[in-house]
Amino acid sequence: MKFFLIAGEPSGDQLGAALMAGLRELAPDVEFMGIGGQAMAAQGLDSLFPMAELSLMGIWEVLPKYRHLKRRIAETAGRVVAESPDALITIDSPDFCLRVARAARDQRPGLRTIHYVAPSVWAWRPGRALKMAEVVDHVLAILPFEPPLMQAAGMTCDFVGHPIATAPVAGPDHAALFRAGHGIAPEVPVVLCLPGSRGGEVGRLLPRFGETLTDLRHHVPEMQVVLPTVTGVAAQVRQMTAAWRVRPLIVEDPDARRGAFAAADLALAASGTVSLDLAANRVPMVIGYDMAPLSRMLVGMLLKTDTVTLVNLVSDTRAVPEFLGRDCRSGPMAEALRRLLDDPAARQAQMDAMDLTVDRLGRGGEAPGLRAARSVLRAVTEPR
Structure with a gap:
């Protein structure tokens, strides 16, 4: 089984690393490729290019690098198509990740796509969920009230727990x-x-x-x-x-x-x-x-x-x-x-x-990375 993962921020890198560890525990022969940071590298990911290129916030930071980011979107989508993974898993960073998913889907319509961290449609811009549903099949939500919102937009969705629920707390x-x-x-x-x-x-x-x-x-x-x-x-x-x-x-x-x-x-x-x-x-x-x-x-x-x-x-x-x-x-x-x-x-x-x-958020339950891994494996094995 092979997955192409993309993380664009340090928080996404941590989520991706935990997901990779969970997938390896449940499917030891799994292969990974994609874009990530140090945490995902420690789990065996050889990043296509440095994740820091994507860690931009705000229009004034993005504009000077817009052409470069467009090239990276095309490059990443091309690699996804070439590698033909069982699923593309994008982690947060929707401005980059969902553009890659759309470009890859245009070239390979049958590509399974999974997005980790639902957009905050409960707060504002509810239309984002409908737009995301055009290129995403399944969502891994970290807040318990999000699955119905994603499902209403046409995607399957599992609440997999928030990292804070199992993070060590000082005493x-x-x-x-x-x-x-x-x-x-x-x-x-x-x-x-x-x-x-x-x-x-x-x-x-x-x-x-x-x-x-x-x-x-x-x-x-x-x-x-x-x-x-x-x-x-x-x-x-x-x-x-x-x-x-x-x-x-x-x-x-x-x-x-x-x-x-x-x-x-x-x-x-x-x-x-x-x-x-x-x-x-x-x-x-x-x-x-x-x-x-x-x-x-x-x-x-x-x-x-x-x-x-x-x-x-x-x-x-x-x-x-x-x-x-x-x-x-x-x-x-x-x-x-x-x-x-x-x-x-x-x-x-x-x-x-x-x-x-x-x-x-999941305190006392299974670790979010393992819950997310179970959700991913169900999503790629169940019929559409």
Whole structure:
């Protein structure tokens, strides 16, 4: 059995590696080819070209490389057709992956296609599912409410679990080590500041998050702010926080990040999958997010749900306060953080919602990579 896999982002590379491991466990003679990063390479993939060429975000990053990406789409589709795999498995990165799937299907109409990570049609642009169904047969969903949406568009779909459900979570010993290593006493409240991992969102959110935490310090003067970040934006974060009245402890090391999450009492975070990391670590949170004015206007017109926070959506609650667009202001966010510190009922409501979320995402069940592998094998062996 032979599969052609494409991942275009580090998160997709991790999903692809877990899927490859699951497929090899269930079908030891399986062969892989395609595009991926270091994690997929460790599972035996010889990438057609470096995955980093596809890790682009935003129109201004893509435009200068548009011609090159078009060549890569044609090259990749041609290789898919030449290799004649049992299925093409595309992993997230729909702008590149689905164009490859369409180009390959044009040349080989019978090609089976599987897409891993459903598009967020529950939030906005529901027409994307219908467009995707033109070139995708089967979807591997990581959120439990997505299969009916994909099936309604004409694709088969299995919920295979979210990686956060089986990711290792740091415990009390890690929390104690983190506090001791940074001179933070056990009784001092630790507040995480999580402004995102991309330069644009960090630039927009960090000033407002700084004002919010300054407001909160009037209520909790002894608190310690910890700002986990990634290498790509670490210099920007240090520069932007240099004049803050509340000086954050900035950590880049992944082990330090895990320790910080274990030690945290509260978090102010950008909207995104980080809410699931916080849920797995049982850290109560307030979510804030904003975009450039034009993007904010467009998304506001297209948004189909009253919340974008995954904990709220998966738990079917509204326990996590969120402040989006023009509502992303320091005063209301600081008040929401204060309430989580002072109101045991609000704090417990979040704890319950977070526990329910992680359970619904697959905690205690089979690993997502293995579940995804079973779904793939069913999809390629069952008649259309």
